[in-house]
Amino acid sequence: MEHRIVVLGAGYTGAVAAGRLARRLHREDVSITLVNPEPDFVERVRLHQLAAGQDLRPRPFSEVFAGTGVEVKLAKVTAVDVDRKTVSLTTAAAANAAGPQELAYDTLVYALGSGWNDGGVPGAAEHAHEVSSRPGAQRLRERLAALDAGRPVVVVGGGLTGLEAATEIAEARPDLDVALAVRGGLGDWLSQKGRTHLRKVTDGLGITVHEHTTVAAVGADRVTTADGRTVPADVTVWTTGFAVHPIARATTLEVTDAGRIAVDATMRSLSHPDVYAVGDAATATGPGGRPLRMSCASGVPMAWQAADAIAARLAGTKVPTVPIRYFQQCISLGRREGLIQFVTADDRAVDKALTGRTAALYKELICKGAAWGITHPTAGMPGRRRRIAPQQTGTPARARTAA
Template sequence: MQHRIIVLGAGYTGAIAAGRLARRLHRDDVAITLVNAEPDFVERVRMHQLAVGQDLTPRPFDEMFRDTGVALKLARVTAVDVDRRTVTVTAAHLSGTPGQGEPGDADASREELEYDTLVYALGSSWDARGVPGVAEHAHEIAGRPGALRLRERLARLDAGQPVVVVGGGLTGLEAVTEIAEARPDLDVALVAGGGLGDWLSPRGRRHLRKVTDRLGITVHEHTEVTSVAADHVTTAAGGSVPAAVTVWTTGFAVHPIARATALEVTDTGRIVVDRTMRSVSHPDVYAIGDAALATGPGGKPLRMSCASGVPMAWQAADAIAARLTGGKLPDVSIRYFNQCVSLGRGDGLIQYVTADDRAVDAALTGRLAARYKELVCKGAAWGVAHPILGPARRRRVVPATAPANPSVEAAA
């Protein structure tokens, strides 16, 4: 019988893991199913571009995975039973514009899928953090549906209307500069809980402030938003900032399904994994990307990012292939090299960092940094369709002769 591998989620990590597994394992020995709610790949790192009206290159999964042996199942995951080794999904036809719609309710059907190995890559969505009014009045760009809703709302704004981006992290910086550049007629502001780019090097901070000044962005530093209304946000100091549109980018929350399982998870619902991205509680489950809590250099948790998720996907796929074929387990430490920030289409910031993600003095800025960031984005998308360089190296699966002993293997 074929070894059944199910990959949940086809973002950067899930899609890369599925493709890499298909190129590592002989298709006669494994059945790889990739479960995703949309029929094409979403470049999440470009959602701020989509929100301001730019069109992105369509990347249909049926073309990306043609002749690879990966079976795409268009469905939403509704439950995972790690004791019975099953996944419950609800499939539905898509409505709306091809490639841009959300799954509708028509023709929905419930189905249970059985697996031998599960790769959990359901990722994350925006985090309202329990702040009153966020869910009702704020926009998010953590996914395509949210970015498209923001796109429609921004297009309806008249000149001079205020837009507020809440959150001074990488997502907030990219969103606020993209909006300000695309719509110089709007009154754009950024509300940051800390100082502007306070995690960057002095050179990086100086460049960031130069860009926000050039684009006319009003920056509210060391400011906490305590509520969001239809026309303003309220701060902890009791003041308010006018906002015809509020964009919420204060962080990400993982998909809640893992918390409802018997998997060992953190208090935020991230699955705890070892160095091979294998669940510490269930050896037939691997977790990658934002959904997993993995550690990097110095024992520090890897941050939620594409920079973390892609090498996590490589690590998990190679570990699964090694365990199934009797090969050598990968032992590669996941580390950071830089943080890439687009600041509109013609400017950027590449902040070089230590292995554990702390800024160093060196930073690349300006147009050259923008080109660098664009190459990174294109490379990430290319990597989804080309999970390893060179020809496929498929190995045969070795039949299991004894039950796995995760504690012994982890110790080894």
């Protein structure tokens, strides 16, 4: 009787959690099923590159998890019943069947993540493009490729995603008229050095920056600001924030007003102890009692924490807790420029920042390292994996660890 672990979502956090669980637990004691609608890993932190015309390396899950004991199930999650401990799935085969499939679990890792958020702004859903998903980035890529020289592109949102999208597009297509609309000042959360470099790069790329500007409506060929101005836009790219997958809110899980699952320091649901939530889907507390922001920098250590806690509880050993903190914000500004803003543990900018080509190489190493960790799930596998305590499996008593 294996302990059934189901991981929903194979983005950075879900894939990391599945791989780490495979390293920590003995294969005879558990079954690990990773559910994802797409057959290969999507490097979300590079989707602005895809949109700007670059090709990304395919990373099929069939190769990533080969020989690890992790079963990859290609399906879309349609519902979760945390009281019956089942997940409803739709696969290509099931689409023509009587209804969705059901997958039962003993422990659930919820990592469905987030998607773009149009904020309810009129016209955004109909006319704007997004770079939070591969299909969205691909549609934007095709639209940009069809634009003639001199046509206007407006990126709305001055956070990390907006900065990366605007600079990547402007560098790849210097013939376009690229503008960036930000609610506050350009990079106003950065250090003085960071702001100065960001301004230098946007000026050098010819990006028009509309500061202290709120976009109130999006049309097919323009955006309208809250103060009534219109800015021409053959293409509008919307990057003002993310919204979590709605499935959690439809369950009996305790969630926040934003629909994120409430968890403890081990990423365990506060209402359902057999459910763990990681990444953008969860709201966890970081240094200073501040919520961790939606990011890969938060999600990966959350996945480590959840996997280690699950393994420890199943084995009946002490549950480790490692505080999650921040060290830097890494921003690519095209392929030749970058900005590494060093921060406090609770994510506030300090005076120190790395800029220019060195920062671009630094960011590239961070991205490659994150992808390598996904695609080598059993790298550094310990010589001894934990065996699950008898009461967790119903099998005869065993030693807690085995070769």
